[in-house]
Amino acid sequence: MRKIIVFENVTLNGLMAGPKGEIDWAIQDAEVTENSREGNDPIDAFMFGRVTYDMMASFWPTPIGKAANPVFAAALNDAAKIVFSRTMKKADWQPTKVINDLSKEEVMKIKNSPGKDIMVFGSGSIVSQLSRLGLVDEYQLMVNPVVLPKGMPLFPDSLNKLSLKLIKTRTFKNGIVLVHYQPA
Numbered sequence: 001m002r003k004i005i006v007f008e009n010v011t012l013n014g015l016m017a018g019p020k021g022e023i024d025w026a027i028q029d030a031e032v033t034e035n036s037r038e039g040n041d042p043i044d045a046f047m048f049g050r051v052t053y054d055m056m057a058s059f060w061p062t063p064i065g066k067a068a069n070p071v072f073a074a075a076l077n078d079a080a081k082i083v084f085s086r087t088m089k090k091a092d093w094q095p096t097k098v099i100n101d102l103s104k105e106e107v108m109k110i111k112n113s114p115g116k117d118i119m120v121f122g123s124g125s126i127v128s129q130l131s132r133l134g135l136v137d138e139y140q141l142m143v144n145p146v147v148l149p150k151g152m153p154l155f156p157d158s159l160n161k162l163s164l165k166l167i168k169t170r171t172f173k174n175g176i177v178l179v180h181y182q183p184a
Contacts, residue, residue, distance in 0.1 A: 001111050001112055002045075002110070002111045002112075002113070002115055002116065002117050002118055003111075003117040003118070003137035003138060004047065004107070004111065004117070004118050004119075004120060004130060004135055004136050004137050004138075005043070005117055005118070005119050005120070005136075005137060005138045005139075005140060006119075006120045006127050006130070006131075006136050006138070006139045006140065007119050007120070007121050007140045007141075007142075008121070008122070008127070008139075008140075008141055008142070008154055009023060009026035009141075009142045009144055010141050010142065010143055010144065010154050011025065011143075011144055011146050011147055011148050011151070012143060012144070012145060012146065012147050013147045013148065014153055014154055014155065015148050015150075015151035015152060015153055015154070016122070016124055016151075016152055016153070016154040017124070017151055017152040018148055018150070018151045018152075019150045019151050019152070021051075021055075021152065025144060025146045025148065026142070026144055027144055027145075027172075027174050027175075027176055028068075028069065029174055031172050031173060031174065032142075032172065032174070032176065033069055033071055033072070035170070035172075035178065036069065036071045036072045036075070042116050042117045043075065043079065043116055043117050043118070043119045044079055044080060044115050044116035044117075044118075045079055045080040045081070045082060045115060045116070045117075045118040045119070046076060046079055046080070046081050046082070046118065046119050046120070046121060047081075047082045047083075047084070047110075047118050047119070047120045047123070047126060048081065048082070048083050048084070048120070048121070048122065048123045048126065049083070049084055049085065049122075049123040049124075049125050049126040050083060050084070050085035050087065050088050051123075052121070052122035052123040052126075053081070053083045053085070053088075053091070053093075053096075053123075055122070056076060056093075056121075056122070057091070057092065057093035060072070060073045060076045060077060061073075061077055061093060077093075079095075080095050080096075080097070080115070081093065081095065081096040081097070082096075082097050082099060082110065082118070083096060083097070083098050083099070084099050084100075084101075084102040084126055084129075085098060085099075085100065086100055086101075102126065102129050102130075104133045104135065107130065107133070107135050108135075111135070117137075120136075124152055124153075124154060124156075127154065128155070128156055131155070131162060132160070134183070136183065137182065137183075138167075138180060138181065138182050139164065139179075139180070139181045139182075140178065140179070140180050141154075141178070141179050141181070142176050142177075142178050143176060143177045143178075143179060144175075144176055145174075145175035145176065162183070163183070163184040164181035164182065164183060164184055165181060165182050165183070165184045166179065166180070166181055167180045167181065167182055168180040
């Protein structure tokens with residue numbers, strides 16, 4: 001069975017974006033790029049909500065996106081993309097499948113389909129829904145050495161208690177700590 005892996009840049013105080021959705025605080029350097037190269041082998045699909053998908057689709061296929069992080073751009077552009085949206089009818093960034101309802105049954109069909117693991121990047125509402133349904137197999141959090149006064153929390157107050165087991169860590173020279181957790 002395919003695993004769903006949530007990968008997020010977060011601040012030290014647990015925010016995944018600033019108050020307007022900005023992620024300019026997330027550190028991107030050669031070491032982070034190399035980690036992207038090392039970590040993408042078991043992934044062949046990405047899962048998004050519509051807002052994150054629109055943002056990604058407007059950047060990563062462009063020359064600027066490809067130059068910003070060639071490894072991540074290639075992984076995103078070549079991989080299958082799954083978008084959960086009640087309003088989106090079709091997607092131009094291919095290969096993309098649009099699914100109108102995020103249900104346990106629909107996600108289990110995806111997990112049971114052939115392929116490698118699936119990564120959720122960004123898409124806070126999708127992360128919350130998948131977490132509530134118990135469908136996330138691993139959380140990979142890039143904890144950046146920054147604190148924002150306001151922003152969008154990765155785990156909103158509406159999420160019930162989520163107990164996690166630490167399985168791996170990596171410390172970067174830039175101060176980022178990458179932590180891998182599985183649901184306990």
